[in-house]
């Protein structure tokens with residue numbers, strides 16, 4: 504039997520670069536720090552995954568959750584809060600710089616208009632969960648619906664956003 | 679045309695709770711081994727990783743806007759609204775506090791004796807100032823702001839209790 508720690512060390516050595524590449528596509532800064540967090544979580548959970556494919560899937564799964572977590576926190580700090588007419592008006596007046604800014608603005612426009620086209624309940628779930636970090640249970644209470652309904656609304660909102668971003672040619676490629 | 683529902687019953691329930699950090703990491707192993715749940719995880723991570731940075735990288739004039747202005751016209755944006763409401767509540771309580779102080783205060787028996795210090799009217803005055811400061815604050819640290827809001831709410835609760843018990 505292989506010592507689990509040794510095994511994890513071996514896997515970190517094998518997969519760290521892949522993990523960094525995965526994270527670099529998805530977070531603007533500190534992919535290294537996030538990777539450390541992924542390894543820490545995997546170490547804590549100590550999954551018994553002798554199969555390499557299963558381990559890789561597990562690693563990406565944990566990484567995805569951390570990516571969501573980070574974006575949720577960062578978004579909550581800033582401006583998605585003001586996804587409304589004012590934001591767009593100001594954005595259109597803003598003379599931004601290079602392509603990245605342009606893409607960011609395109610994404611913002613797509614996200615904003617997609618949210619506006621959704622049912623108010625659906626858009627509200629997305630805003631509360633992503634921007635204000637409101638737990639689904641609380642969202643369900645606020646909307647007077649079962650938690651599963653709030654979850655379904657969130658999922659449909661994300662699916663609609665995904666389709667809209669894909670239609671606009673703004674989605675990323677998966678590794 | 680419509681996509682069939684995900685066969686795994688966790689995909690749109692437990693897996694979402696896990697993705698958004700509302701249940702513990704034990705579920706990760708299921709997600710990793712389940713194609714439906716993995717797909718849901720991928721979808722959410724991709725959308726958030728794309729949408730959130732663009733919203734984060736909005737230009738300076740936006741970032742510097744006062745909170746209350748940020749919230750105008752936006753549905754469900756509770757922070758600005760909360761601050762506005764706190765300011766109004768504090769103002770009302772200040773008015774009540776002042777009236778009350780005026781009505782019961784006498785040279786021999788100061789009203790503050792019945793309430794823990796500082797006096798209710800003083801707290802109300804400070805609350806109005808705090809709420810106005812917070813309104814003017816820029817939106818650069820949500821956690822700080824939340825802490826401030828919590829303190830402000832606690833103070834308001836205390837003030838309401840003190841006034842109610844008089």
Ligand SMILES: [Zn+2]
Nearest residue numbers: 686688712715
């Ligand atoms: Zn599943």
